[in-house]
Amino acid sequence: MIEPPSHLGLLPWQEETWQTLSHWHDKLPHALLLHGPAGIGKTQLAHVFAQSLLCSAPTSTGLPCGACQSCHWFAQGNHPDCRVIRPDSLEAEAGESDAESNNQEKTDKNKTPSREIRIEQIRQLADFLAIGTHRGGRRIVFLYPAQSLNTYAANALLKMLEEPTAHTIFILVTDQLDRLLPTLLSRCRKVAIAPPRGIAAQERAQQWLVRHGYDHTQSHIALTEAGGMPLQALSLLQNRTETASSAQGGASFNTDAWVRELARLLLEPNADAVLKLANYGHKESLPLLLQTTQRWAHDLSRLAIGLPAQFYPHIAKQINRPAQKLALQAVTTWAQALRERQRIVNHPLNPRLFVEELLLEYRQKVGRL
Known part of the structure; x- marks a missing residue:
């Protein structure tokens, strides 16, 4: 078909x-x-x-x-x-x-x-x-x-x-x-196939999001968070709408909430936080969780060398100054570990354990600010 x-x-x-x-x-x-x-x-x-x-x-x-x-x-x-x-x-x-x-x-x-x-x-x-x-x-x-x-x-x-x-x-x-x-x-x-580059192409992508029912501000923020990838931006917007309108929340994955927790874990690392965040380990949302985490790693590598975050600037601004103390090699090593996890993300034996191990690697390789 x-x-x-x-x-x-x-x-x-x-x-x-x-x-x-x-x-x-x-x-x-x-x-x-x-x-x-x-x-x-x-x-x-x-x-x-x-x-x-x-x-x-x-x-x-x-x-x-x-x-x-x-x-x-x-x-x-x-x-x-x-x-x-x-x-x-x-x-x-x-x-x-x-x-x-x-x-x-x-x-x-x-x-x-x-x-x-x-x-x-x-x-x-x-x-x-x-x-x-x-x-x-x-x-x-x-x-x-x-x-x-x-x-x-x-x-x-x-x-x-x-x-x-x-x-x-x-x-x-x-x-x-x-x-x-x-x-x-x-x-x-x-x-x-390249993402939309240049002002004109990005404006066309933003207008495309607006035609899906989102305002210009929402569309611009989502497109920035998604690194200029329009379909990813639309997915972020739809995910937020579903999360906001869901009475129970269910197993939906909120990318902003996850990244905020990762930022908080850098500032206040502790085992209890890791165990709490492992509750994000729903099998259906693991691919999005891993992709979001990889983007956060990319943002941290930029912050470590004094560049602005690309995907989550509204969250990264909370740790801009302390993030400059990060060791670029440590962030790069963690990013490589995340790429290796890509091979099993679609069929993990234990989703919760997958998230726990990911977070422990985050603490061990990247450390605290």
């Missing part, structure tokens, strides 16, 4: 990147790898590009027309010449329920959807690639996020890329290029 983009156009800050991609329409390699930071719309850009490659009457700028039969199939999620490969967990989040997934749910209702792309998913491409295309044109395999490929699936995909089928285009998307096999990278043309 194909999850259609929210609209046929591009996100406001993607026009320049689109010009590059559209020039390749008639001279595409067999595999493209779109990579860049999380939260800038790479997956939606890839959706639009995949649709444009199958469109019968693209516009003068290469965008899909949205009116031909091919575009209708794509919008409905059943184009015969396109296959989307992604983790089962993303399928579940999208609310998709094709016959195969329904059968799987019936046989194992309690099984947590996998966060990995499995080898079975890659093997299922064999029949799709073996038959001719519906209209004698291109065939698209759209895979994301590529870092979710487990080792077996990555090797199976590599074999397909080494012996490409005629008229088949693989489009991969990732925000963690370093987690992909070097041999897989060598088989793809890499396309770096």
Whole structure:
């Protein structure tokens, strides 16, 4: 099934990147790898590009027309010449329920959807690639996020890329290029997707947030906290809205509250605080928790050398002066430890223990101010 983009156009800050991609329409390699930071719309850009490659009457700028039969199939999620490969967990989040997934749910209702792309998913491409295309044109395999490929699936995909089928285009998307096999990278043309840079692009991103119902001040602050990543900024705003409107709060993760606690822990380190903060260890929120912590580590490294914080300046200002006493090497070592934790964040044996260990490393490696 194909999850259609929210609209046929591009996100406001993607026009320049689109010009590059559209020039390749008639001279595409067999595999493209779109990579860049999380939260800038790479997956939606890839959706639009995949649709444009199958469109019968693209516009003068290469965008899909949205009116031909091919575009209708794509919008409905059943184009015969396109296959989307992604983790089962993303399928579940999208609310998709094709016959195969329904059968799987019936046989194992309690099984947590996998966060990995499995080898079975890659093997299922064999029949799709073996038959001719519906209209004698291109065939698209759209895979994301590529870092979710487990080792077996990555090797199976590599074999397909080494012996490409005629008229088949693989489009991969990732925000963690370093987690992909070097041999897989060598088989793809890499396309770096940058966040909106420059005043004009940032203003377009801010206006995009405003169109989602947030005021200019909220949008500006969230965009700053998210390091200029618009989709991350939207996620922050939505998270705050949900947290504020929730009667019980549940297991929702509040990024601001977490960063404030990390700042307080630098000023007043104690074991009781670590145990209290370990309550943030809900499995569903661990990826966001780790990402937020990595951004805080980035801010601390900037503060240590006298630069302003990038992601959480409104919180970092509380420790600006004492933070200059931080040892840059200590913060860098901690940041490296956080990157290593990225490998297990989606399947920790014990979420609470994961958070406790993260916080103990924070105290031991970074220390106190």
